[in-house]
Amino acid sequence: MAIRNNNKANKNAEQPRSLTKQYSFFDDVYEVVRQIPKGRVTSYGAIANYLGKKLSARMVGWAMNAAGSAKPKVPAHRVVNSKGILSAKAHFPSMEKLLAKEKIKVEKDKIIGFENLFWDPAKELTIE
DNA sequence: AGCCTGACTTTGT
DNA sequence: GACAAAGCCAGGC
Numbered sequence: 001m002a003i004r005n006n007n008k009a010n011k012n013a014e015q016p017r018s019l020t021k022q023y024s025f026f027d028d029v030y031e032v033v034r035q036i037p038k039g040r041v042t043s044y045g046a047i048a049n050y051l052g053k054k055l056s057a058r059m060v061g062w063a064m065n066a067a068g069s070a071k072p073k074v075p076a077h078r079v080v081n082s083k084g085i086l087s088a089k090a091h092f093p094s095m096e097k098l099l100a101k102e103k104i105k106v107e108k109d110k111i112i113g114f115e116n117l118f119w120d121p122a123k124e125l126t127i128e
Numbered sequence: 129a130g131c132c133t134g135a136c137t138t139t140g141t
Numbered sequence: 142g143a144c145a146a147a148g149c150c151a152g153g154c
Contacts, residue, residue, distance in 0.1 A: 060136075062134060062136095063135090065135065079135080081137080082138090083137095087136080089135085
């Protein structure tokens with residue numbers, strides 16, 4: 001499918017995990033999510049894939065759960081599942097409204113023109 | 129340490 | 142196209 005992206009050259013993530021601070025895989029997720037351009041969306045799988053595919057898409061969703069408590073705002077509303085459905089809406093009801101502000105049309109919890117608005121970090125961010 | 133859960137994805141029936 | 146099952150790995154208890 002068009003959405004899938006078996007990128008394998010992303011092992012060398014540019015995210016420094018060292019430093020004195022505690023590093024979490026969550027931080028990577030937040031960072032990627034924040035890179036999502038306004039008016040565009042991506043999927044959990046795409047993010048997981050970008051972070052190294054070793055991870056699973058569930059972790060991204062799990063990270064989003066904590067994202068609500070993240071200090072910098074994380075546009076979790078721009079992250080949906082592979083079908084373009086607002087699966088996160090159940091935990092983040094305001095996302096539909098936020099999407100509307102970005103001119104993203106949603107019908108029955110599904111993003112209209114999802115494939116067109118899809119933003120794949122592994123592709124768009126040009127990994128090295 | 130061990131078991132359960134989860135904002136997912138893919139594959140098979 | 143709808144439903145079921147398995148794989149995924151980090152956190153919470």
